[in-house]
Amino acid sequence: MRLVSFVHEGQIRLGALRTGGPRDLVFDLNQIERRLPAHMAAFLESSETALLLAAQALERAPLEAAFALDGLTLKSPIPHPGKIIAIGHNYLSHAAEANAGPSKYPIIFAKYNNTVTGPGEPIVLPKLAQQVDYEGELAVVIGKRCKGMQVSEALTCVGGYTALNDVSARDYQHLTSQWTVGKSFDTFAPMGPALVTSDEVADPQNLNLKVRIGSEELQSANTRDMIFPIAQLIATISAVMTLEPGDVIATGTPAGVGAARTPPRWLRPGDVVQVEIEGIGVLENPVVAEA
DSSP states (O other), X not given: OEEEEEEETTEEEEEEEEOSSSSOEEEEHHHXXXXXXXXXXHHHHXXXXXXXXXXXXXXXXXXXXXXXXXXSEEEOSSSSOSOEEEEESOBHHHHHHTTOOOOSSOEEEEEOGGGEEOTTSXXXXXXXOSOEEOOXXXXXXXXXXXXXXXXGGGGGGEEEEEEEEOOEEHHHHTTSSOOHHHHOSTTOEEEEEEEEEGXXXXXXXXXXXXXXXXXXXXXXXXXXXXXXXXXXXXXXXXXXXXBOTTOEEEOOOOSOOGGGSSSOOOOOTTXXXXXXETTTEEEEEEEEEOO
């Protein structure tokens, strides 16, 4: 199932996206089945029960109950994640272009709620930073509370997957040995367009990932190239902290970032960045200067 968070009458609602017909449609899940939550976080907390109830409701929902996708404003599928846990240098190709070797332990840093923005919403280039970069990534959304998970069972914690752009102000990122400040400007974590539930992703470690700006392809890789696979990341992180429904793990970016190019390819006003992940969708965001 493809789940979206959309705006209706000034409120953010939970919807299921249906594609393949003459028009892409969004069904408000709480409207077609009152037992379902109206928001994504509550849906994830309800786990498999909500997923089954939603599937049954969609089977009998009339088309008249749906909204046309092109008439809606989508937000990040997880508008207010409890935690955004990001992974650095998780593709050997990217570690190499950053003049680093493979790490023996995942490089873990944080982004915050202020960074979250949705598909179609702008990435705002702050006046303070001159070197703003793109990083296309597969994002893992936690679906149930987990702590101390073994690698063999770690994927049972996953509620779904989405695309994420770990936008980074390199000039701020490298002011100190800690990356967080350069990763945490407003709008620096676009996510979307939808959360694809884990039952629809046969193998999250075999998904093609591409990043384009206009017609220029800048990143291209497959998630099989991760140094630390998703299950290992969940096991490692959950050994330290409890993961809750709606938490997001950004699993790292492959080679091709702007900082590694000659000359560097920083984001500019007027750019439109696309992060495309096979089976997940295309996350597209325009780039604007801070007013």
